[in-house]
Every structure is written in C-alpha cells, then in structure tokens.
Amino acid sequence: MDEHPPGIESNREVIGRIFTTVAEAAPDIRAGLVGRRDAVAEENPSGETQKAADVYADEMLCERLGSLSGVGSYASEERSDPVDTGSGVNVCVDPLDGSSNLEPNATMGTIVAVYEDSLPASGESIIAAAYVLYGPITTMMAAEDDTTHEYRIDSSGVGHLMNEAVSIPDDPTVYGFGGRVPDWPTAFHSFVDTIESDNSMKLRYGGAMIGDVNQIMTYGGIFGYPALNSAPDGKLRAEFEAYPVGYIVESAGGASSDGSQSLLTIDITELHERTPVYVGNKSLVQKLQAAVAHW
Numbered sequence: 001m002d003e004h005p006p007g008i009e010s011n012r013e014v015i016g017r018i019f020t021t022v023a024e025a026a027p028d029i030r031a032g033l034v035g036r037r038d039a040v041a042e043e044n045p046s047g048e049t050q051k052a053a054d055v056y057a058d059e060m061l062c063e064r065l066g067s068l069s070g071v072g073s074y075a076s077e078e079r080s081d082p083v084d085t086g087s088g089v090n091v092c093v094d095p096l097d098g099s100s101n102l103e104p105n106a107t108m109g110t111i112v113a114v115y116e117d118s119l120p121a122s123g124e125s126i127i128a129a130a131y132v133l134y135g136p137i138t139t140m141m142a143a144e145d146d147t148t149h150e151y152r153i154d155s156s157g158v159g160h161l162m163n164e165a166v167s168i169p170d171d172p173t174v175y176g177f178g179g180r181v182p183d184w185p186t187a188f189h190s191f192v193d194t195i196e197s198d199n200s201m202k203l204r205y206g207g208a209m210i211g212d213v214n215q216i217m218t219y220g221g222i223f224g225y226p227a228l229n230s231a232p233d234g235k236l237r238a239e240f241e242a243y244p245v246g247y248i249v250e251s252a253g254g255a256s257s258d259g260s261q262s263l264l265t266i267d268i269t270e271l272h273e274r275t276p277v278y279v280g281n282k283s284l285v286q287k288l289q290a291a292v293a294h295w
C-alpha cells in the first residue's frame, strides 16, 4: 500500500498511467507502420538513418506520454534532448526498436523506461520499464517493484494479463549475439564457442533487440550486443535499451551485464551513451563475465 501525503500522487499511479498509455498506443503504432517504411532525410542522435515509422511513433508517444500528469520529461532515441513536459518522473523511449526489420516484415518493439532521477539518469534510478513486442500478436512485458508481468494487447489497446510474475526458464535453450563475428573480441568469440558446443542451445537472432530478448524470456538463454573490436561500447543505448531491458530481465529472475557488472549499476554521462549488453539466465551471464573480464 502506498503511503504518501494526500494530494501527492504516488509513482505507482503515474507508472500505471504510463503503461496504460503505451498499451493504448501499440495498435496505433502498429497500424501506422503501413506506408512508413521509407527512410527520412534526418538521422537520429546516434547517427542512424530514421524511418518515417520511427518519427511517427516518436511523435505519438511524445504527445501522449508528455501530456500525462506526473511526467516531467520525455526523451527518446530519436531526439537529441529531452522535452520538458512539466514535473514528475522522466520517461525515456525507444519508439520503434528494430525499425530496420520493417521492410522484411520481421518483429519490432517499443521500449519505455521510467526514471526518478533527472536525465541522463543512472540505471539505479529506474522505477519501471516495459516493452511492447509487435509479433504475430502484440504483447507487453511490464516491470515495476522488481516483478515482471506479460500482457496481450488487444486491437483496442487494452492489456490482458497472460503471464503473472514472469520467470525466465531455469534450463536455457537459445542464444543470439549482434555484431559481425570477425569484429568480436577473441575472448567473447571463445565464450560463444562454448555456448555453441552445448547441443542443447540453438541460435535465435532476429535483428531487433525486443524480439531477441523475448526469446530469452520465453525459452531461457542469453542475448547480447557485445563490445566489438571496432566499437568497444557496442551499439545499444544505456538509457533507452540497456537499463529498461536489464531491469525487465532482472525482475524476471535473470541477470544483466555490460561484461563486468549489472547494467543497472553502470553510470552514464551522456543521454545517448552506448554500452555492451548481455542479458539472460544468471548462470550464462556469470560465465560471460568470467570469459570477457580479462580481455
């Protein structure tokens, strides 16, 4: 039970409104993908080509989340700086994760993170996170109070509980790692070799973090976008991808790492800062850390 002075909204109430708003937006984002596969002239702050669908989802979520009572700022992968929207928690969004999957009609997602601290916030100030997965059906993993629940989102944007208190399966069976294999550091390559020598493990990599992480949440295993020889910080953004997914996976009994520590304990100084990302079963993340700690 939230104990707070009358009239001062609890974070729980604001988080509930944020999750409901993201669920309600999901069918509209999904419907808006049609006819928005083309690239636009601009690049996002990470230097990546923006698709019309990225801009569409970002503008919708900025308007809907930014207008909520209790949301103090809106930031996204598609914008250089946060938008001041009043007072309260700070919302960071990857509006359309994996938009390069739009042309081949593969999975994509929306990621949302809620921080108490001002931006750029550390992972330790995250108080809630969720991702929407645009797959054969639309689902949402939502985590707060260190617990993750899974919902089916219907065509009206209403969430229906599918899996209460999600727990990653104890016996891992899938793995997937980003980046080009020749660009993997030797120690990481050796770790992947040990994974591949285990005949209970199968490769699952779809090119959109949310689709690949949802494989891990469903079947157990490990996903990573590693530090690369050409990019020691990897590709994924801490504020918009690593912290929220790390929080969701850890709240489901899994582990996250940047190669040496939980993603939630790494500090950032820039809003769009990147970090290596590994998430999955604790046993596999521990083996990963042992393998890459000395490279």
Ligand code: P6P
Binding pocket: 097, 098, 099, 100, 178, 179, 207, 208, 209, 210, 225, 235, 236
């Ligand atoms: P690559 C999508 O662009 C993304 O940010 C993540 O969703 C995904 O895990 C990664 O990049 C895929 O990168 O190099 O395999 O195309």
